[in-house]
Amino acid sequence: MLQEITKERILLIDGAMGTMLQAYKLEEADFRGDRFKDHPSDLKGNNDLLSLTRPDVVEAIHTAYLEVGADLIETNTFNANAISQSDYATEDLVYEINLESAKIARKAADSFTESPRFVCGALGPTNRTASLSPDVNDPGFRNVSFDELVVAYSEQARGLLDGGADILLVETVFDTLNCKAALFAVQSLLEERGEEVPIIVSGTITDASGRTLSGQTVEAFWHSIRHVDLFCVGLNCALGAEQIRPFLDALSMVANTLVSVYPNAGLPNEFGEYDESPESMSAVIGEFAQSGLVNIIGGCCGTTPEHISALAEAVKGIPPRQIPEVETVTRLSGLEPVSLRSDANFVNVGERTNVTGSARFKHLILEDNYEEALSVARHQIEGGAQLIDVNMDEGLLDSEAAMEKFLRLIASEPDISKVPIMVDSSKWTVIETGLKNMQGKGVVNSISLKEGEGPFLEQARLIRKYGAAVVVMAFDEEGQADNTERKVKICTRAYHILTEQVGFPPEDIIFDPNVFAVATGIREHNEYAVAYIEAARNLKEKLPSIHISGGVSNLSFSFRGNNAVREAMHSVFLYHAIQAGMDMGIVNAGQLAVYDDIDKTIKDAIEDVLFNRREDATDRLVELAESFKGEGKKREVDLSWRDGDVEKRLRHALVEGIMDYVV
Structure with a gap:
């Protein structure tokens, strides 16, 4: 059913959960409830836990988005993995949080019977990176491994599926190795269960450089994950709609699957708040739709039901992006994409x-x-x-x-x-x-x-x-x-x-x-x-x-x-x-x-x-x-940079990682 609907129109995913929760001005007592009143750690800020202690609030937010036309709603599980939950000493609750979060979203979605609504089980990036060291003095160090990520994501995905999620959404990907671990975990779990579930991956471009936090370009990111039969790939967070446009263009051209975008409500102001209006944001994303770039749209940080309502109006009647035919070539990647043609x-x-x-x-x-x-x-x-x-x-x-x-x-x-x-x-x-x-x-x-x-x-x-x-x-x-x-x-x-x-x-x-x-x-x-x-x-x-x-x-x-x-x-x-x-x-x-x-x-x-x-x-x-006999061809090394002044030489050595002349 979901595949058929995507052929007919652009779908809407909901907006921010965190922004909406902030509006409720919840206190420590709300996060603790009766069950966790004696928990040794502070729990305020652990939004995922609210699915256990304030399910009424979480359901109300889902309902608010569904009322304005959201076709897909995300579970309240962005940080509901053992790695992130360990900050609150609540890692033993991960399966339950995901199970109950999916059930809450499922209940809300099923109450809207006039058109199909779908639950996306949200798997966030965790608060660690498998590709980067947290210690600048020890670049080979990692505070999380691929195997640890696989275990964490497996537990989370199991809870989401058991709770009734229709789709699994690996979102806000700032490190593609974390994402690959999530996809490995999800594929293994689905094989074990004998199930087929649509998978969406949404990456995050951290700034105007057009790269993820771990350094990949959009196309390199896509090459790294396209081995999975993804239902959709997209971009979210970090940037507003205006800023995300060139990177959405790049992804839309190369992805031979559906493409989504759910940016922030602009860039954060001096207070760290997002204040792009629904009208302004929807005008930009409406232009994305007119240009044939998107299949699924929505909002991330700072967006509200008002933003999603405006988006629904902006894309009404606009046909969805057509999936392009892509050339059959070998697509590899490091931080940058490499395409190998067999006749090149x-x-x-x-x-x-x-x-x-x-x-x-x-x-x-x-x-x-x-x-x-x-x-x-x-x-x-x-x-x-x-x-x-x-x-x-x-x-x-x-x-x-x-x-x-x-x-x-x-x-x-x-x-x-x-x-x-x-x-x-x-x-x-x-x-x-x-x-x-x-x-x-x-x-x-x-x-x-x-x-x-x-x-x-x-x-x-x-x-x-x-x-x-x-x-x-x-x-x-x-x-x-x-x-x-x-x-x-x-x-x-x-x-x-x-x-x-x-x-x-x-x-x-x-x-x-x-x-x-x-x-x-x-x-x-x-x-x-x-x-x-x-x-x-x-x-x-x-x-x-x-x-x-x-x-x-x-x-x-x-x-x-x-x-x-x-x-x-x-x-x-x-x-x-x-x-x-x-x-x-x-x-x-x-x-x-x-x-x-x-x-x-x-x-x-x-x-x-x-x-x-x-x-x-x-x-x-x-x-x-x-x-x-002889030594053969010697590779000539260009040392002309050594003729520059100290500042230029130092800059070149730092950029190129040359330590030979550093004392």
Whole structure:
């Protein structure tokens, strides 16, 4: 029924609960009631508790909004989670508060029978952030974890559903990682109950920068949560209608679902009060409707039934926003969005933040020198990496702890966290740790059919629930695929499992058909490069929208120590693999030679090896390599900023996170 109504008209959600409660001038005794008269903590301000001690007031507010035409009313549960309630020592009441709040709203909604009314179970953001440290001196510290948030949101959502909520609304999202934990909890709960309930997510842009408190743009926020089949996504709070317009525009263009907006009644005045009139606010939101930007409208802080009544008049007869057709592309995000088209330019995944592939990075992590380790990530991005691959698989490390610490520190560095993360590990526990510490939409590297379909399905479903794309290795129960036929067969099998049994979008599937070392002197290895290239070509033709990736440095392992030859091999291989369909790869960004600039003699010798064109190809390349020894391409670092005065140098160092010259 709800879906059908949204096709016919713009729906109204209610206004502020807190603003209305303030008008009642309730005292400590109202919050305590008889039941909590001996409670050890002050309770005034714990508005959610009023659903137990003054349900009459809460119901009256719901009724006031319903009387002016609200189609959806929110439960009085914005802070009704164990994390927020612990401030009042009332965390043991969370389930009951949510249950009774939903029952109160349900009763009020059901008393209006002339048209359908719906109850939104409101899940607020909590008073903690999983993406940010509360201590500026310890950026890796968190006072809440993903798992703690999942437990808190699960308990809250259970109470709301048991009390009769029609919809679950995750609102005022200022940290997308908190939101992802809420969505993970809700999805798990609905699976457990065997139910389908519409889910709305509403984010909060904190100021004119157009970003959430945790730093994401509107589009990056959407990319991070669009893995969930949302009924609606929108914006609320922090800004007034005038100020929220450009960000609503951006969301409306990219969201292939319904869009909502319920801003504050303007910006707070010098007394912290909201005083935009119903007429002024409704005129602006009416223009949103005329422009085809919205499906659901309402109000947040400072709004009253008068505001909602004016909104109802302003949008009467205006058709709802039409959901746009969006291009099928891979949509990832860090603080900023990244869209990967399978027919676009090659995507560089920075390889140096990997303890198995970089001796320097490994040394830094083992020495607990995370400041320098962050500079490795920064240099990869400056060198052209659009994603960074993070791997902590080292026997001397607590890999889970190292992954968590590094990702949390990255989150405090906007110049690094702007790009998506590829969490790379052979251990599922490390991958899951990474997923629990990324607010954006990243990539898991990797899973395979090595242990059979059961574990593969289990991991794939969890990756999907966490909201990541996935790299799938050409590896099954019989081992790694080392010829074209096996590579294509395994990847095709995995594709059908992912799309048909897990519901993975094809564009979020990245196949790695295995880049193996060539020129090893072992005859069986001579076809490895051409097998990869042909498999990439076949898979791209056969499976539209997928991506092909690989660890390029594996190719030249036989020439370790000869960087000049290794870089030439990587460039020549990529030149041909990209033409065949490889569209992303783990490379040392900024250290790739240009194909046309490579000496023809060495280039021809490399191509003889890659395509196995001569019996003596390996011997010839080994012989030539001796005369091409060198350090390879060095990434040039722009130090021109060091010529500025002290103030300019200090500003640049602070913005870029450069500590090398600070004493």
